[in-house]
Structures are given as C-alpha cells and as structure tokens.
Amino acid sequence: MAKVLVATDKPFAPVAVDGIRQVVEAAGMELALLEKYTEKAQLLTAIADVDAVIIRSDIIDAEVLDAAKNLKIVVRAGAGYDNVDLDAATAKGVCVMNTPGQNSNAVAELVFGMLVYAVRNFYNGTAGTELKGKKLGILAYGNVGRNVARIAKGFGMEVYAYDAYTPISAIEADGVIPVESTAALFSTCPVISLHIPATAETKGSINFDLMNSMPKGAIVVNTARKEVIDEAGLVQMFEIRPDFKYMSDIKPAIDAELAGAYPGRYFATPKKMGAQTAEANINAGIAAAEQIVDFLQNGNEKYRVNK
Ligand code: 3PG
DSSP: OOEEEEEESSOOOHHHHHHHHHHHHHTTOEEEEEESOOSHHHHHHHTTTOSEEEESSOOBOHHHHHHOTTOOEEEESSSOOTTBOHHHHHHTTOEEEEOTTTTHHHHHHHHHHHHHHHHTGGGOSSOOOOSTTOEEEEESOSHHHHHHHHHHHHTTOEEEEEOSSSOHHHHHHTTOEEOSSHHHHHHHOSEEEEOOOOOTTTTTOBOHHHHHTSOSSOEEEEOSOGGGBOHHHHHHHHHHOTTOEEEESSOOTTHHHHHHHOTTTEEEOSSOOTTOSHHHHHHHHHHHHHHHHHHHHHOOOTTBOOO
C-alpha cells in the first residue's frame, strides 16, 4: 500500500487534513502526519518509508531526499518551490510539483489587510489616508497578482502591473495598466505589492534605488519572499525616507532591528500567514493529494516543476 506523508512545520487547518485523508484513503493509500515538527531529524525519520510527501514551506534538501528511500513525488501545497532542491530531486528520480493558484486569493486578501493597516497608521488613532484613488503597482502578474488587481479595483485603486512573462494584452484585459519595466512600476506607484518568486535573478533585486524612486507616501508590501529584498537597501530607505512603510508577510533577518527602530512604519507577521486560511489549506492540500494519486496511479505529471 502506497504511503503519503503530510509534513508541515506550519500545519494545515484540520478540515484540510480531513480532506487530504479522504482523497488518499479513497485511493487505497495510507496517510501519515508529521505536523509542527521542530527538528530536521523528525522529518528524516518520517520520510524514510513514504512514497509521496505533501509539504508547505518545509525544506526538502539533498539530505532529506537521501533519507527518503521510497520517495517518488514531492508536492509543495502552494506556489513557490524554492524550498525544494530540484536538482537533487531530479538526480534521485523524484518528481516535484506545486499546486499553482490554489492559495492565491488568501495571499491577495492579506495584502489588503496589511495595506489598510499601513495607511491607517497601524491603528494608532491618528488620521490616516485611504486606498481609493491611489496608484498600486503589482510586480509579477501571476495568480496572486491577478487576485490583488481584482481586489484593488474594489477599493477604487488605479492598478498598474509589470510582468516580464505575461503578455501585455492579458494585463490590459483585466483593466490593469501595464508598464514596461520594474523601474517604471516603482517610479509610478506609491504602493507596490511584490509577487516575484525567489530566484537567482530576483534575489536582492528590490534595492534602495528602486524603492527610493517611489512617489511620496511609499509603501512596499511583501507577501512573496524575504530574499527578494535587499536588506541594506531597506534600512537605507527607512533612514532616508520618513514617509516609507514596509509591510511584510516574511520576516527579514533584521526583523528585530527594524521593529525596534521603525515602529509604525515596519510590520511583519509573526509567521508567514498569506496562505494560512482554511479555504487555501483545503484548496492546496486537496489538490496536492489528488495530484499525488493521479501521479502514482496514472503517471500524470501535469504540474511537475523539475526536469
Ligand atoms: C506559497 O508559495 O504558496 C506561499 O508562500 C505559501 O506558503 P506556506 O504554505 O508556507 O504558507
């Protein structure tokens, strides 16, 4: 009987685990759970005999893959798969998939949770501003970016986007204004929402010069990855631009320093919360389970991300 492990340092909502269990057991497979683990050794033990694993931001490196003697597939229940060593998986003949789009509305909603908090001065009682009429720049127009655009229009924002890989016509079809570069997006919009993945190309790419080109009242919201921000540039931005606010769903390494130095201008969630809704957990978790069943039973590799 094939065995599927759910290994989540940050657990899914119980209702999502119930759904995953139903899919796995209906396919005649066994489900094992490793939640809230604190040591890598626990993952190395739990993964040793499984055929498939569902993860979130959990690290699957060469050591974990070496320990997983029967592993055939890893599904990252979510969008970004920078936490999986794709080359090591390919070398071991392990298929890696993600579940694109399944948690994107949840992440997009959190963008606005943090934006309202920012423009209302962290609810400190003073008069803030409104989002209506403000220019919002969406960097990368994928599943999350599109949901951010949809919600932004409800707020009455003027929405701009840059994406090197999405046709301009697709952006325009959503009533969003395409710009020709990241630099143009930052210099046009006082509010920027980041949706780029962490890649060799994007790491550290959101730097001081880009942020400092933003119009007055600059707010950067990061629900993407902490690695895309140049942290030295971020500190410089806080120092030089008293109007600047940074709202992040991923704590930078210098979280404590920023929180101490810039209260009311810097906010980070205690743990990445973008995808942490029951709905997103159900969508991504069940999609992951279904993809595993389809892969193990029929060889379907539709969402494979490693070659
Ligand atoms: C993603 O890439 O899907 C999001 O960053 C969500 O990550 P999480 O599953 O760790 O919350």
